[in-house]
Amino acid sequence: MTRTATTSTTTGSGSGEPLLSVRDLSVTFGRGRRAFAAVDQVSFDVRPGQTVGLVGESGCGKSVTSLAIMGLLPARGNTVTGEVMFDGQDLLRLSQEQLRERRGSELAMIFQDPLSSLNPVVPLGVQVAEVLQAHKGMKSGPASRKATELLNKVGIPDPTRRLKEYPHQLSGGMRQRALIAMALACEPRLLIADEPTTALDVTIQAQILALLRELVTESGTALIMITHDLGVVAGLCDQVNVLYGGKVVERAERHDLFSRPRHPYTGGLLASIPRLTEERGRRLNPVPGSVADNIPWEGGCAFAPRCASEVEACRSTTPELEPDRDGLGPDRLLRCHHPLEENPLDDIRTHQPEDTEGGPA
Amino acid sequence: MSTATRESTQPQPGSEEDLLVDVRGLKVHFPIKKGVIIDRTVGHVYAVDGMDVQIRRGETYGLVGESGCGKSTFGRAVLQLEPITDGEVHFDGVDLSTLKGEKLRTHRRHMQMVFQDPLGSLDPRQTVEQLLLEGMRAHGMARDGKAARDRLSELLTAVGLPKAALSKYPHEFSGGQRQRVGIARALSVDPQLIVADEPVSALDVSVQAQVINLLGDLQDEFGLTYLVIAHDLAVVRHISDRIGVMYLGSLVEEADGQDLYDEPLHPYTRALLSAVPVPDPGVEDAREQILLVGDLPSPANPPAGCRFHTRCPWRQETRCDDERPELREVQIEGVPGSHRVACHFAEQIASGELAMHSVEAVEDEPYWAGPEPDEDVDSAGFAARDMPDTGG
Ligand SMILES: Nc1ncnc2c1ncn2[C@@H]1O[C@H](COP(=O)(O)OP(=O)(O)OP(=O)(O)O)[C@@H](O)[C@H]1O
Numbered sequence: 001m002t003r004t005a006t007t008s009t010t011t012g013s014g015s016g017e018p019l020l021s022v023r024d025l026s027v028t029f030g031r032g033r034r035a036f037a038a039v040d041q042v043s044f045d046v047r048p049g050q051t052v053g054l055v056g057e058s059g060c061g062k063s064v065t066s067l068a069i070m071g072l073l074p075a076r077g078n079t080v081t082g083e084v085m086f087d088g089q090d091l092l093r094l095s096q097e098q099l100r101e102r103r104g105s106e107l108a109m110i111f112q113d114p115l116s117s118l119n120p121v122v123p124l125g126v127q128v129a130e131v132l133q134a135h136k137g138m139k140s141g142p143a144s145r146k147a148t149e150l151l152n153k154v155g156i157p158d159p160t161r162r163l164k165e166y167p168h169q170l171s172g173g174m175r176q177r178a179l180i181a182m183a184l185a186c187e188p189r190l191l192i193a194d195e196p197t198t199a200l201d202v203t204i205q206a207q208i209l210a211l212l213r214e215l216v217t218e219s220g221t222a223l224i225m226i227t228h229d230l231g232v233v234a235g236l237c238d239q240v241n242v243l244y245g246g247k248v249v250e251r252a253e254r255h256d257l258f259s260r261p262r263h264p265y266t267g268g269l270l271a272s273i274p275r276l277t278e279e280r281g282r283r284l285n286p287v288p289g290s291v292a293d294n295i296p297w298e299g300g301c302a303f304a305p306r307c308a309s310e311v312e313a314c315r316s317t318t319p320e321l322e323p324d325r326d327g328l329g330p331d332r333l334l335r336c337h338h339p340l341e342e343n344p345l346d347d348i349r350t351h352q353p354e355d356t357e358g359g360p361a
Numbered sequence: 362m363s364t365a366t367r368e369s370t371q372p373q374p375g376s377e378e379d380l381l382v383d384v385r386g387l388k389v390h391f392p393i394k395k396g397v398i399i400d401r402t403v404g405h406v407y408a409v410d411g412m413d414v415q416i417r418r419g420e421t422y423g424l425v426g427e428s429g430c431g432k433s434t435f436g437r438a439v440l441q442l443e444p445i446t447d448g449e450v451h452f453d454g455v456d457l458s459t460l461k462g463e464k465l466r467t468h469r470r471h472m473q474m475v476f477q478d479p480l481g482s483l484d485p486r487q488t489v490e491q492l493l494l495e496g497m498r499a500h501g502m503a504r505d506g507k508a509a510r511d512r513l514s515e516l517l518t519a520v521g522l523p524k525a526a527l528s529k530y531p532h533e534f535s536g537g538q539r540q541r542v543g544i545a546r547a548l549s550v551d552p553q554l555i556v557a558d559e560p561v562s563a564l565d566v567s568v569q570a571q572v573i574n575l576l577g578d579l580q581d582e583f584g585l586t587y588l589v590i591a592h593d594l595a596v597v598r599h600i601s602d603r604i605g606v607m608y609l610g611s612l613v614e615e616a617d618g619q620d621l622y623d624e625p626l627h628p629y630t631r632a633l634l635s636a637v638p639v640p641d642p643g644v645e646d647a648r649e650q651i652l653l654v655g656d657l658p659s660p661a662n663p664p665a666g667c668r669f670h671t672r673c674p675w676r677q678e679t680r681c682d683d684e685r686p687e688l689r690e691v692q693i694e695g696v697p698g699s700h701r702v703a704c705h706f707a708e709q710i711a712s713g714e715l716a717m718h719s720v721e722a723v724e725d726e727p728y729w730a731g732p733e734p735d736e737d738v739d740s741a742g743f744a745a746r747d748m749p750d751t752g753g
C-alpha cells in the first residue's frame with residue numbers, strides 16, 4: 001500500500017472531517033397546495049474513504065437526494081433548501097458553471113437509468129473520451145487510449161470495438177459498466193452510485209463492487225451507495241440510512257442494522273427478501289400497503305397506515321430523528337414512537353406467517 | 362436411472378407435457394457492419410447461438426446468466442421481436458415462423474413482454490391511460506367507454522397503483538411505479554405468456570416482494586406462463602419451477618428449481634452461486650469472495666469448443682478447447698434426468714476426480730487477473746479476496 005495514510009487505521013469506515021455534509025436538505029416539487037416534499041430535511045455526513053448507504057422504498061427520494069447534491073435537478077418546478085457542504089463550500093450556492101467544473105473533476109455520479117444518461121447518437125468511446133478531455137484536460141489520442149483501458153477495467157470485453165458502438169447496441173449491463181467507466185475516469189473525491197449494479201449479473205457485480213471498494217479504500221473516495229439490494233448493503237456500506245417518505249427514519253452501522261433493526265419499516269424491508277436458505281415459493285412478506293397510503297409527516301408518522309407497531313402518538317406527533325433511547329450506540333438514530341424490540345427475522349425463521357397481502361388489492 | 366427415461370427429456374411438440382413454448386435450435390446473429398458508403402458485413406454477434414427451451418403451460422421458467430450472454434435477445438426472439446437466424450419457435454403448437462401479418466399479430470396478443478428498462482420502454486408522451494388503452498384497442502378489446510374504464514381500474518388494482526396514476530406520464534413515477542405500469546400494460550391484452558426481462562431488478566425489496574407475490578397471484582388467477590429473465594439468484598430460485606443458466610448464447614445447465622442450488626454441476630453455475638451477495642454482514646465479512654478470472658469473451662468472437670473454457674478452472678485441453686459440449690443428462694447418483702448440463706467433465710468434477718486448477722488469462726491481461734501483493738491467489742485459479750474489514 002503506497003497510497004495515503006488516511007485509510008490505514010479505520011480502513012473503509014472513513015476518517016477525519018466529513019467531505020460532504022448534507023444539512024436539512026429538502027426538495028419540493030410543485031407549488032402551493034400541490035407542493036410535495038420528495039426530500040424532507042435530510043441530513044447526513046460522508047467522510048473520505050467512507051461508504052454511506054441510502055436504502056428505502058421506491059419513490060422515497062433517494063435519487064432526488066443525489067440529484068440535488070449534484071445540482072442536476074431540472075431548472076424549473078422544484079425548490080431546494082438546506083445545505084450541501086462539500087469541502088467547505090455549499091454546493092447549493094454554486095453557479096451552474098462552477099458546479100459543472102466540480103462535477104467532472106471531484107464529484108461523479110453513476111445513474112440509475114443507463115440508457116437515458118447516455119447520448120444515443122454518439123458512439124460510446126467518444127462519450128467516455130469527452131469526459132476525459134473535458135475534465136482531465138487530455139488530448140484526444142491519450143483520451144481514447146485511456147477510454148479503452150477504463151472499459152477493460154470495468155470488464156467490458158473487446159473494448160476497442162465497443163468504443164465505436166452506440167448505446168443501443170450494448171446490453172443493459174454493458175451500458176451500466178460504461179457509465180461506471182465514465183465516473184471512474186475522473187477519479188472523483190465523491191462518488192454517488194445510484195443502483196450501480198442493478199442491471200448486472202452476480203459475477204460482474206462482484207467485480208464492480210470490488211472496484212468500488214478499492215476506489216474507497218485506496219483512493220479515499222467518499223461513496224454514497226444507493227441500492228435496494230440489502231446483500232450489497234451488508235457487504236459494502238459502513239453506515240446505512242433508511243429513508244421513508246423523504247425522511248431518514250433510521251441510521252446505523254451495518255452490523256447493528258441487520259442484527260437489530262429498530263424501525264418497523266427497516267424490519268419490514270429485511271423480512272421481505274427472498275433468501276437462498278428458506279423454503280422456495282413461500283409467500284413473501286412485503287410491508288403491507290404502498291407509499292400511496294402515507295399520511296403527511298406533519299402531526300404524525302407517514303408510515304403509520306402501514307405499521308403494525310402503531311401507537312396513539314403516531315397519528316398526533318411527528319417522531320424526531322433521535323439517538324436510540326435503548327442505548328444501542330451513539331451513531332444509531334431512530335425516528336419512531338414505538339421501535340421494534342425483536343428482530344422480525346427471528347419470527348420468520350420460526351413460523352410461517354399467514355397470508356399477509358402486500359399491495360392494496 | 363434407466364436409459365429409457367432419457368428419451369422423455371426431449372418432449373416433442375404436442376406431447377402430453379402440454380408445452381406452451383417450444384424453442385428448437387434458436388439462433389439470433391446480428392451483423393456487424395463497416396463502411397461509410399457501402400455497408401459491408403464484417404462479422405456477426407452470436408447473441409443467441411443454439412437455444413433449446415421447452416416451457417410447459419402454467420410454469421415459470423427462470424433464465425439467468427452473465428450480462429450480455431443473450432438473455433434479452435432470446436426473450437425478444439421468442440416473441441418474434443428479433444429476426445431469427447435459425448431454429449424454430451413453437452407457441453401453443455404453432456410454428457411462429459409460418460405466421461405472417463394479421464395472423465402473427467393476433468398471436469402476439471398472447472405473448473407480452475415486461476421490460477428491463479421501464480423508462481426506456483414507455484412512450485414518454487403518453488399518459489398511463491393512453492399507454493394501457495393503446496394495446497387493448499390494437500387488439501380490438503375494450504371498445505366502449507365503460508368496458509375500457511372498468512378494465513383500466515381492474516388493471517390498476519391488480520398491479521397496486523392508485524387511480525390517479527391514469528392521467529400521469531411515465532417520468533412522473535419512480536422506477537418501481539413505472540414497472541407496475543409496465544406489468545399493467547402487458548396484462549392489458551390478456552396474454553398467456555409473459556416474458557419478463559428483469560421485472561423486479563429496479564425495485565427495492567419491499568416492492569419487489571409485492572411484485573413477486575403479484576406475479577404469482579396473476580399466474581394463479583389467469584393461468585399465466587412466465588419466462589422470467591433475472592440476475593438475482595435468490596429471486597429466481599424463489600419463483601421458478603425450472604431454471605436455465607445461459608452462457609454466451611446457449612444453455613450450460615438446466616434443472617428444476619431447487620436441484621440447481623443443491624447441486625450445481627456446471628463450473629460456471631458453481632462460480633455464479635458463490636458470488637451471490639447475502640443480506641447478512643456476518644456472512645459477507647467471513648466469506649472468501651471468489652472472483653472469476655478473465656472476463657466474458659465477446660459474443661462477436663466466441664471461443665471454439667466449450668465457450669466457458671477461457672475462464673473454466675476445470676478446463677481439460679483434450680476436449681474443452683475444440684469440442685462444444687451438448688446439454689445432456691448426467692449419470693450421477695441422485696441427479697434426476699431433468700437436470701442437464703453442457704460440460705464434458707460434469708461427472709468427474711462432481712466426483713472430485715478432476716480438481717480445479719489455475720486459469721491463465723488467455724487474452725490481454727484482464728484487470729482482475731493481476732494479483733496484488735496482499736491478494737492471495739489459490740491453486741484454484743480464483744483470486745480469493747478477503748473483504749476489506751469495513752467494520753472499522
Ligand atoms: N421531476 C419530477 N417532478 C415531479 N416529481 C418528481 C420528479 N422526480 C421525482 N419526483 C417524485 O419524487 C419522489 C422521489 O423520487 P426518487 O426518484 O428520488 O425516488 P427513488 O427513491 O430514487 O425511487 P426508486 O427506488 O424507484 O428509484 C417520487 O415520488 C417521484 O415521483
Ligand SMILES: Nc1ncnc2c1ncn2[C@@H]1O[C@H](COP(=O)(O)OP(=O)(O)OP(=O)(O)O)[C@@H](O)[C@H]1O
Nearest residue numbers: 169170171172173391408428429430431432433434
Ligand atoms: N440490435 C443489436 N445489434 C447488435 N448487437 C446487439 C443488438 N442487440 C443486442 N446485441 C448484442 O447481443 C449480445 C446479447 O445482448 P442481450 O441484450 O441479449 O444480453 P443480456 O443477456 O440481456 O444482457 P444483460 O443481462 O446485460 O441485459 C450483446 O453482446 C449485445 O451487445
Ligand code: SF4
Nearest residue numbers: 301304307314336337
Ligand atoms: S412512529 Fe409509530 S407508526 Fe411510525 S414507525 Fe414508529 S410505531 Fe410505526
Ligand code: SF4
Nearest residue numbers: 667670673681704705
Ligand atoms: S467442458 Fe471443459 S471448459 Fe467447459 S465447463 Fe466443462 S470442464 Fe470447463
Ligand SMILES: [Mg+2]
Nearest residue numbers: 062063112536
Ligand atoms: Mg431512484
Ligand SMILES: [Mg+2]
Nearest residue numbers: 171172432433
Ligand atoms: Mg438483458
